[in-house]
Amino acid sequence: MDWKLKGSTQRTESPMLQGQEGGAEDTEADELSESFQLLQIDVACECQERETLPTGGTPWSSKNVQRKQRHWEKIIAARKSKRKQEKERKKANRAENPGVCTQHSKRFLKALTKEKLLEARHSGPRLCIDLSMTDHMSKKEMSRLAGQIRRLYGSNKRADRPFWICLTGFTAASPLYEECLRMNDGFSSYQLDITEEDCFSLFPLESLVYLTPDSEHALEDVDLNKVYVLGGLVDESIQKKVTFQKAQEHSVKTARLPIQEYMVRRPNGKNYHSEILAINQVFDILSTYFDTHNWPKALKKGVSPGKGYVLQSPDE
Template sequence: MEEEGRPRKLPKLDHDEAQDSEPRMTGALEHNGDNEQSVESGNGANGPESTQQTDDGVPKISKREMKRMRRREQWEGQRDLRRAKRKEKGIARKEKRRAALEQAKEDGTLEELKKSYERTHKRFRKSTLLPLTLVIDCGYDELMLEKERISLGSQITRSYSDNSRSAYRSHLVFSSFNKQLKERFDTKLNKHYLNWKGVRILSNDFAQVAEMAKEWMVVPAGGRFEGVFADKTDATPEDGEVIYLSSDSPNTLTELKPFSTYIIGGLVDKNRHKGICHKHAVEKGIKTAKLPIGDYIQMASRQVLATNHVVEIMLKWLELGDWGKAFLAVIPQRKGGTLKKTAGEQSEDAEEVDEIAEEDDNAEEDEEQALAQAQQITDEAIEENQQALDEAMEEAPVEGDKAGEAN
């Protein structure tokens, strides 16, 4: 047979993509230069999708798109019903709390129960601000689909709520908040974020924010040395680090340090843009590190950690000073995470892991719940401030009383 007539031998595929045992942090994904530009269809699937037309030239709607449109119509039609259900749940919670208070009064445990029911704003004022900064990098706006921006919006909203409720809170910053994500918050979500307390929302990128953080973390106004930082009173701002969290990093984070800034990639992309956060950090000369999940938790497969879960894990470490307990608090056993007996030793009863990242179809529902939680924090703050103002007015002497006292 002549050389031209032979069929070409197909190139051998590379199957060396080893599956590591660590969950993947959102935005901290493997870099693959050959796959940087993938064609995406309007529904988020990879690869081009041909557009069919009817005989009269009108684009034909696919079955998948029709199902998506029906789900959208159903979702919009049930918005009032969901709001009513949340209101009913709120009333039920208040009734349950009232009954619990009555029972506690009879049992003599009223004061203890009241502490557990303290409002978020009171807990915020009682919580300790530490000289440490967490930054959510929102600079990947143009790489996400609309449904992915919705998911990211709910994740950063939950991050705000978690930090507000934490016993030891950090300086929290949303950087590069200046594109389509901001537009959604300004329009669809009615600028809800403008009422948030204890958070900085900036248009600067993560590298600029890291430089700015060095100034606002200066103690005493920038935080106190308590909790896990109680024995680090000799730390100075020069000891602080700037670290971009990335599971691609060869370095492992062992502890959080005072005067340090930790950056979390705000990217929901279903693993399309691999390694982009790690790449940007390296380009700007910023250190990278990964959370030590594999040292403490046995996972059955590689999964995605949503941005707010990374924030919550770090806040839990500030409270508990133990990575294993912090991971289990956020990735409970029912999700498939199992605490290893010792570092490096695998547990034998690890289960299949459910992916932590939000499902696309529930993105808007999750967003509504996150905003409702954040709105509750805002409402509690307003109500408490008004109550304090009313009490001050009641205690203030009346003008007529002043005149009587003068006479």
């Protein structure tokens, strides 16, 4: 299942997970340094008010500066005492509960997430975002799409069993790429593949399943041997059956989310019901189902009440 992605870029090699770094001593030093910096700022504000003794010429501090110095010294001492008590409490807690995992540093958790995402490249399900239809999108639409990509990637990072994500038909010189860089912090270091090739030339056609609400076939399961494709479109630019027709042109299988099978239309004043979801909403459904194998639970997470659908009652 480990297809070779032509023109794609794997961001980094798998890191060796390091132990906990940036311990309490570093944190304590940083906080003390910050506190002294604040003290220096306050003292500096009083420097202009300092006077010189007429006899020895020795500078002296005003009572206001001395008062602030004593105030900050008390704050620093209190913080140091609090940190010492917290360290002793954690040490006692570890002694009483030796089997409980200690809290990891942010650097360790970041490395663990990166390792998990890179592992998905070889053993996880695959999701392809088809971005070859963005030529006629407005800047507002591109901003919304960039935001959806950010939320999708964030959900994947938090997943226990992440997907490997590939952005196809995506050129570095495109307005959408610039918008992703502008809106998404760290976008250039996302753990995913980016390629200018389209999904139909990148993967075997028989492995592709294009997810579109216009398909007649409901998705039954998430298959590790398939590559699921989402069209990179937003509500303002949606044209009926664009993704469905594109899949048919390349003789690719299509499927829709089983909304009709597990949900019913809810009456509302606008009589509005839509099965068209943002790409991050579709991903939340796929990810939840892959983790739980429960379509009602997955659909409840991804289909917002504003779409006009609710889960069927047990009687129905």
